[in-house]
Amino acid sequence: MKALAVENLEKGFGGVQAVDGISFSVEEGETVGIIGPNGAGKTTVFNLITGFYRPDRGNILFYGKNIAYLPPHRLPRLGIARTFQNLRLFGKMTVFENILSAMLVQGRYNLFSAIFRWTDYFVTESKAEEKARKLIEFFNLSGKEDQSADSLPYGEQRRLELARALALEPKVLLVDEPGAGMNPIEIQGLVQTMKEVKKQFLLTVVIIEHQMGLVMNISDKIVVMDFGEKIAEGTPDQVKKDRKVIEAYLGEEPL
Amino acid sequence: MEDVNYLFQQCINGLQLGAVYALIALGYTMVYGVLRLINFAHGDIFMLGAFIAYYLISKFNIPIYLVFAITMVCTAAAGYIIEKVAYKPLRNAPRISLLITAVGVSLFLEYFLSLKFLFTANYIGFPRPFEVEVYDLSLFTITNIQLIIFAVTAVSLFFLYLLVYRTKYGKAMRAVSYDQEAAALMGINIDATISLTFIVGAALAGVGGILYSIAYPQINVFMGIMPGIKSFIAAVLGGIGIIHGAVLGGFVIGVSEVFVSGFLSSTFRDGVIFIILFLVLLLKPSGIFGKRIEKV
Amino acid sequence: MKFFWEARKVILPAVLVYLVLKAIFGFHLVSGYIEQITLFSFIVILTSLGLNVIYGYTGQFSLGHAAFYGIGAYISAYLSKSLGVESILGFIPVLFLSGVSAGLVGCLIGVPILKLRDDFLAIATLGFGTLVRVILDNSDRFSEILGGSRGFVGIPRITNLELAFFVTVFLILVTRNIIFSRYGLFWRCVKNDELASQAIGINTSRMKLMAFSYGCFLAGIGGALYAHLYTFLHPSNFDILKSIDFLIIVIVGGMGSIVGTIYAGLIWVGFIEGLRIALPADMLDLRWVFIPLFLIGLMMWRPYGLIRKGG
Numbered sequence: 001m002k003a004l005a006v007e008n009l010e011k012g013f014g015g016v017q018a019v020d021g022i023s024f025s026v027e028e029g030e031t032v033g034i035i036g037p038n039g040a041g042k043t044t045v046f047n048l049i050t051g052f053y054r055p056d057r058g059n060i061l062f063y064g065k066n067i068a069y070l071p072p073h074r075l076p077r078l079g080i081a082r083t084f085q086n087l088r089l090f091g092k093m094t095v096f097e098n099i100l101s102a103m104l105v106q107g108r109y110n111l112f113s114a115i116f117r118w119t120d121y122f123v124t125e126s127k128a129e130e131k132a133r134k135l136i137e138f139f140n141l142s143g144k145e146d147q148s149a150d151s152l153p154y155g156e157q158r159r160l161e162l163a164r165a166l167a168l169e170p171k172v173l174l175v176d177e178p179g180a181g182m183n184p185i186e187i188q189g190l191v192q193t194m195k196e197v198k199k200q201f202l203l204t205v206v207i208i209e210h211q212m213g214l215v216m217n218i219s220d221k222i223v224v225m226d227f228g229e230k231i232a233e234g235t236p237d238q239v240k241k242d243r244k245v246i247e248a249y250l251g252e253e254p255l
Numbered sequence: 256m257e258d259v260n261y262l263f264q265q266c267i268n269g270l271q272l273g274a275v276y277a278l279i280a281l282g283y284t285m286v287y288g289v290l291r292l293i294n295f296a297h298g299d300i301f302m303l304g305a306f307i308a309y310y311l312i313s314k315f316n317i318p319i320y321l322v323f324a325i326t327m328v329c330t331a332a333a334g335y336i337i338e339k340v341a342y343k344p345l346r347n348a349p350r351i352s353l354l355i356t357a358v359g360v361s362l363f364l365e366y367f368l369s370l371k372f373l374f375t376a377n378y379i380g381f382p383r384p385f386e387v388e389v390y391d392l393s394l395f396t397i398t399n400i401q402l403i404i405f406a407v408t409a410v411s412l413f414f415l416y417l418l419v420y421r422t423k424y425g426k427a428m429r430a431v432s433y434d435q436e437a438a439a440l441m442g443i444n445i446d447a448t449i450s451l452t453f454i455v456g457a458a459l460a461g462v463g464g465i466l467y468s469i470a471y472p473q474i475n476v477f478m479g480i481m482p483g484i485k486s487f488i489a490a491v492l493g494g495i496g497i498i499h500g501a502v503l504g505g506f507v508i509g510v511s512e513v514f515v516s517g518f519l520s521s522t523f524r525d526g527v528i529f530i531i532l533f534l535v536l537l538l539k540p541s542g543i544f545g546k547r548i549e550k551v
Numbered sequence: 552m553k554f555f556w557e558a559r560k561v562i563l564p565a566v567l568v569y570l571v572l573k574a575i576f577g578f579h580l581v582s583g584y585i586e587q588i589t590l591f592s593f594i595v596i597l598t599s600l601g602l603n604v605i606y607g608y609t610g611q612f613s614l615g616h617a618a619f620y621g622i623g624a625y626i627s628a629y630l631s632k633s634l635g636v637e638s639i640l641g642f643i644p645v646l647f648l649s650g651v652s653a654g655l656v657g658c659l660i661g662v663p664i665l666k667l668r669d670d671f672l673a674i675a676t677l678g679f680g681t682l683v684r685v686i687l688d689n690s691d692r693f694s695e696i697l698g699g700s701r702g703f704v705g706i707p708r709i710t711n712l713e714l715a716f717f718v719t720v721f722l723i724l725v726t727r728n729i730i731f732s733r734y735g736l737f738w739r740c741v742k743n744d745e746l747a748s749q750a751i752g753i754n755t756s757r758m759k760l761m762a763f764s765y766g767c768f769l770a771g772i773g774g775a776l777y778a779h780l781y782t783f784l785h786p787s788n789f790d791i792l793k794s795i796d797f798l799i800i801v802i803v804g805g806m807g808s809i810v811g812t813i814y815a816g817l818i819w820v821g822f823i824e825g826l827r828i829a830l831p832a833d834m835l836d837l838r839w840v841f842i843p844l845f846l847i848g849l850m851m852w853r854p855y856g857l858i859r860k861g862g
Contacts, residue, residue: 052746052749071749072749073748073755075752076750076752081750082750088744089743089744089747090739090743091744093743101736104737105733105737105751109733111729114729114732114733114734115725117553122553124733168751291670292670344851345851348850348854349854351673352850352854354670355802355854356846356851358843358846359847360847361843362792362795362843363847367840370836371833484674487674488678491674522685523689525685526681529679529681530682532674533678536667540667540671
């Protein structure tokens with residue numbers, strides 16, 4: 001079963017063709033890494049999938065349903081969650097509120113229940129709070145519930161963003177450079193967390209990453225992009241040997 | 256024929272008003288360019304220009320070109336001081352704080368200057384520095400006031416053009432408004448450039464204040480509010496941060512306002528200008544000359 | 552429905568405050584003027600709370616709040632005058648309708664302008680405020696009794712202690728319940744980061760519109776109470792200076808703090824009216840020399856709140 005399929009996706013900004021007819025698919029339960037040099041168009045692909053950009057052409061199928069032209073806020077309800085390359089937390093809100101807000105997006109009470117405190121308000125709130133606490137525990141953030149998000153150290157902010165995305169209970173998780181700004185030891189921890197997350201939440205994961213160690217370690221399949229196009233696709237081992245990939249990366253990073 | 260004459264006449268009157276709006280709008284657009292701030296106090300600088308000119312003419316009776324020169328120096332100084340005292344301490348604050356400060360500065364200038372021992376809150380007749388002459392050009396009439404307004408505006412625009420596009424200071428201004436951080440890395444003195452922008456904008460507003468008072472010879476400490484807001488709308492209409500946009504926007508707003516007064520009713524003219532604003536913001540928020548930017 | 556049970560900690564002190572006020576007013580311990588400004592301070596709190604929802608909680612900067620206050624005032628006055636309403640019971644539907652109308656107008660203009668951010672939103676709301684002022688100034692062209700620039704006279708005096716106090720307390724509780732629900736949480740998310748809010752599935756334009764309309768609704772209720780307290784309306788009561796008043800109260804009280812807004816509203820009305828008593832008439836102009844300086848000072852040292860450290 002294909003969880004996600006991108007078909008001939010195109011997006012240009014002014015004269016620059018950021019994504020130029022790219023296609024790939026992600027099987028349910030698979031982890032797919034997207035790599036490529038800076039400016040290859042990886043984040044643009046993410047922004048297209050998550051609705052932040054409208055594609056010029058092409059389709060994005062989520063379990064067969066075309067989601068290419070939906071506004072971004074519709075996607076979490078369908079089961080797609082994402083994180084951002086440069087962390088986007090609700091900085092002035094607490095750790096708990098960051099997660100609770102994501103939990104309550106699917107909440108089932110309306111404005112009048114909120115105003116007059118009808119029963120479904122209490123039921124929904126207490127359920128969400130309980131789940132939020134579990135998630136906080138899973139991500140080792142216990143005891144920090146009431147700290148504001150921007151007071152956390154960088155690594156914990158990364159974890160919090162991941163936790164918030166998982167609070168949406170997604171089927172597909174898109175992670176944009178989770179290892180950015182981390183040292184090798186932190187990366188090790190992150191690999192561990194990602195593997196646990198996948199097992200625990202039965203996820204399909206698409207990950208953009210520069211840290212080759214990380215991406216090669218956790219991906220089942222790798223898509224390599226350069227200048228908005230897909231230049232290679234395959235298992236980590238196949239991709240490492242690919243001529244085009246080596247050319248694209250030559251002088252940048254040894255694989 | 257009557258109607259055609261009336262139409263032409265209204266156009267000329269509109270361009271006269273538009274010239275003043277253009278001069279004020281330039282200050283808004285340039286300051287917005289470098290600081291991303293709607294400098295609400297800019298309309299009050301315009302008012303200050305009118306009052307300084309009033310005192311120079313009525314108390315000292317000096318030649319008109321000196322009135323222009325001294326007024327420009329004074330308003331430029333005022334613009335410089337306002338930026339240094341009120342805006343500079345907030346350079347790293349959220350934009351809304353800066354905006355609220357600008358509103359505060361504007362209110363302060365208005366109410367402080369309206370105190371009894373200063374300008375008072377009354378309307379004051381502005382002395383005509385020369386006799387009004389009307390020239391009949393068959394299709395429409397034009398006054399020497401209008402000619403002077405057009406001439407002074409044209410000269411001001413010419414010098415502004417030279418400054419912005421032909422000097423290194425202008426280059427610095429354009430660089431800062433394009434990307435402040437990058438400009439700083441290139442060794443451009445950001446503070447000096449921002450100061451210069453305020454000085455130039457305020458000097459132009461001073462000129463605008465004199466021209467406006469010559470054309471509509473009633474001055475008051477609150478006279479800057481509406482022309483200020485309308486000029487800002489002109490700047491938005493032309494594309495905020497774009498110099499020729501501000502000039503075009505000023506003329507469009509001026510002509511529209513005069514047309515509404517002339518063909519509809521003067522009580523609705525302020526309303527119509529804001530309807531123009533809403534239309535611009537809805538249809539093309541980046542203005543006539545602005546480019547659309549998509550950003551995540 | 553546990554509305555009253557949940558709010559018991561607020562309702563009990565509120566009833567106590569009411570009884571004390573009732574006694575003070577009943578035995579004429581204070582002048583009618585003090586009585587009037589006490590009621591006025593409730594109205595100011597309610598209206599400022601509306602702006603706090605819009606700006607303090609949701610981060611949508613508005614310089615046109617007084618326009619919605621004015622819309623509520625004029626609509627209620629028009630309704631009660633043309634329908635001949637004179638009693639509190641008859642007035643309550645009028646009050647509600649005026650609030651809803653202000654909220655609806657807020658919703659209608661919110662759809663286009665809430666796409667704008669920060670300073671552009673400021674100029675658009677300022678523009679709307681001016682537009683309303685122009686319409687009110689010319690309102691006698693539409694209907695003679697609105698009075699245009701001469702002012703709207705002869706509105707029945709209906710607002711009394713009970714009405715002003717309990718409507719305010721009730722709406723504060725309603726606001727509190729919304730704030731401490733998913734909607735309040737989403738408003739704060741929108742204020743913190745719009746893109747992140749969308750990424751977790753919040754319909755940001757709907758949330759902004761909801762907060763804006765609700766804030767305008769509160770302003771409309773405030774305006775309706777105001778009209779029937781002072782019995783006279785003039786377009787100049789609803790201009791930008793009035794909007795600045797509400798803005799100062801929100802900032803002094805603390806952005807995103809209900810309690811702060813209550814204190815700040817009381818202090819502000821007390822301060823302004825106190826100056827009216829303390830200062831000789833010709834020095835009154837000085838108020839608006841110092842208020843802007845105070846505002847600038849706030850921006851430099853406590854931009855999010857003085858009484859409560861809002862964020």
